[in-house]
Amino acid sequence: MxxxxxxxxxxxxxxxxxxxxxxxxxxxxxxxxxxxxxxxxxxxxxxxxxxxxxxxxxxxxxxxxxxxxxxxxxxxxxxxxxxxxxxxxxxxxxxDAAAAGELARTIVEAGPAYGRGDSESGKKVNLEFVSANPTGPIHIGGVRWAAVGDSLARVLEASGADVTREYYFNDHGAQIDRFARSLLARSRGQEAPEDGYGGEYITEIADAVVADAVAAGDPDPRTLPDAEAQEVFRARGVERMFGEIKSSLHDFGVDFDVYFHEDSLHESGAVERAVERLRASGHMFEKDGATWLRTTDFGDDKDRVVIKSDGEAAYIAGDIAYYLDKRERGFDEVIIMLGADHHGYVGRMMAVCAAFGDTPGKNLQLLIGQMVNLVKDGKPVRMAKRAGNVVTLEDLVDAVGVDAARYSLARSSADQNIDLDLDLLARATNENPVYYVQYAHSRTAAVDRNAADRGVARADGFEPALLDHPSEAALVGRLTEFPRIVAQAAELREPHRVARYLEALAGDYHTWYQQKSQRVLPYPDEEVTDTHRTRLWLNDAVRQVLANGLGLLGVTAPERM
Missing domain, CATH: 3.30.1360.70 (Arginyl tRNA synthetase N-terminal domain)
Known part of the structure; x- marks a missing residue:
């Protein structure tokens, strides 16, 4: 039951x-x-x-x-x-044991569908995460959002939501100009500007821009006047850097449905349209030559300048237009995942949401992630190579691999600081949580292989009432919880609940497996009975749920370890 x-x-x-x-x-x-x-x-x-x-x-x-x-x-x-x-x-x-044990067959027959539900069905969700500026490799904070964001998207989809993964490509503003100036300076053998970017990657990108231009038959950008050269390095450099970011994320198992360019908001007139809509609603006012949004009417701590006195759009103008654009594209819920330094962003954006007549916390949801610290030999560590003193996605993957990186970043609540012990994550022991869960799955697969060799087949019999040992009752009970855990993770936007559940399930499985009286496999001269076959059903139910849960986290379920 x-x-x-x-x-x-x-x-x-x-x-x-x-x-x-x-x-x-x-x-x-x-x-x-x-x-x-x-x-x-x-x-x-x-x-x-x-x-x-x-x-x-x-x-x-x-x-x-x-x-x-x-x-x-x-x-x-x-x-x-x-x-x-x-x-x-x-x-x-x-x-009774038979009613409880019947779940094993239910799970095996449902296969990958077990755990999926409809608690979020009917919702069209835009989930924006990572969105690192194309001025350098993805740093460790962005890596955390890549793992958590993609896991959240998978959990929401498993709960029936229609999810669009979106990356906000920030190709407009001062940081892009600083990036272009840094590339130009490095290409000419000069030091980066005082407000520019450093790291080996700047040299690599600068050299690639020069090579690409020459290969295309264009002039060597280093020989052009500064303004023209800077524009070449801006266009080609951003394209090259963003290509690297996309490639790194893909290798990490993260791909996006939409790459939204900030420039398009300004070029399409979206900012002006958003301002006029708020003005028509009576939420804009003029003061000191600037145009303001009266966000204090909606709980913000102060009103916000949208159009500055010189006629230039303030930073929030793009955010206003972008939110409206998402809603006009038909998304019911807009979820944005932000870094630890964006707490001040919450009040103003919730006010923007309310100013458009939407419901803060429903139509717009903002998730704030906290810091990630890397530890080795019990001490903080910096492993950065290409990006100066910034730890990148590639650094972490090189140290522990994709599975360990994704799992370890997704297994803790995003609003908590976490310390990643690199020694632990590289270790094949039960203290390593990803190894513990993956090993449980590989153990279930080994049981399947050995059962086939011993002539134990599920198709030959299933008697759920035989699953009456306390360790089996605990295991079946844990299996029943999986759909609820997935639905809860989706509702609360907390995919780490899936990881913690998998660790508990792995623990129950290891305990059951180690009970000699609960053997799936007969001894060499022992007759195969329905007890062995029924336990194989339970083993395979655990295998399926572990695979389904790891899949929600974007982590592989190995057959052998």
Whole structure:
């Protein structure tokens, strides 16, 4: 019996109590789905619910009385072994082994679909993440967003959302000019400007720009007047740098559906249109020769200049136009993932959202990520090579590999600082969380291979009632939680919940595997029985859920380690 089936049974019991007059409750108040959850203490049963406490007052009865009535009705339901009423009216429900163990077959037959749901269906989501400026390689903070953002997109899609991954290509403004000047200076053997960019990559990009121009039959940009040369290095340099960024992300398992160019907002007149729309709504005003947005009306700490007194658009103007552009493209929810230094951005952008008549926190959601520190031999470490003193995506992948990098960055809440122990992540031990989970999957695959050699086949028999050992009950119970964990990760925008679940599942599997009395494989001279075959179903159910969960994190599920 799955949690959904138990939820339906509880709803049916409530509806029956209303129908026979036992429960004086409006039929429309009976929930279609009753929330059930795993008890904190295993001895309290397989599932628990507080629905009696929620509905008793509306029904004019006590929670305890309602719980006792529901317990009597549920006790006769096939697959339910016992129902106990605890405290003021909690229901603790225990399933019989056959009803619980049936989940193993459900999972295996569902395959990759197990864990997918519809909690986010009908939502068209624009998820913007990474969006590093094309002025250098992706640094460690951007790498964290690459891992978390792509995992969140996968989790949302698994929950039914229509997700567009978007990269905001910042090719407009002062930082691009500084990048171009830095390339030009380096190409001529000069020091970078005081406000420019350093690192070996600047030399590499500058040399590539010169080679590309000459190969195309264009003049050597180093010989051109400064203004013309700078424009060549700007255009070709940004294109070359962004190509490297795309390639690095692709190798990291992250690809985007849309690369949105900031320049297009200014060239298309999108900024002007957004300003006029806000002006027509009465939210703009003129002061000191500048045009302001009255964001204090929507909770911001001060009003914001949108068009400066010299007629130039302020930085927020592009943000306003970009948000409106996303909404006009039909996205119901706009999620933007920002770095640790963007806390001040939240208030003003939520005010912009409200000024357009939208709901902050729903139509616009801003996620702030915290810092990543690298540790080796117990001490902070800098591994940067190409980018001066900045640790890049390539640095991290070179040190621990894609799987370990992605998993370790996605397994913690994004709003927490994290320390990545490079020694630990490179180690093939149970203390390494990604190894621990991947090893569990490879162990399930090894069991499959050995079972085939010993003549144990799922197709020959399945008796779920045989899964009656405490370690099997714990394992089945953990497997039932996976769909709820995925839905919760999507709702809360917290993909790290999937990683932590996988670690718990791997622990339960390793415990079960190590129980000699719970062998899947018969001894050499032992007859193959339904017990062996049924345990193989359970083994393969674990294998499927581990693979599904790792897939949501963009991490491979190895067959051998």
């Amino acid at each position: 799955t949690p959904d089936e138990l939820s339906e049974a509880l709803s049916a019991a409530l509806a029956a109590a209303v129908a026979d007059g036992t429960l004086a409750l409006d039929p429309t108040a009976v929930p279609e789905r009753v929330h059930v959850e795993r008890p904190r203490q295993r001895e309290h049963g397989d599932w628990a619910t507080n629905v009696a406490l929620q509905l008793a007052k509306k029904a004019g009865t006590t929670p305890r009385a309602l719980a006792e009535d529901l317990a009597r009705r549920l006790a006769a339901h096939p697959g339910i072994r016992a129902v106990d009423v605890a405290g003021p009216g909690f229901l603790n429900i225990s399933l």
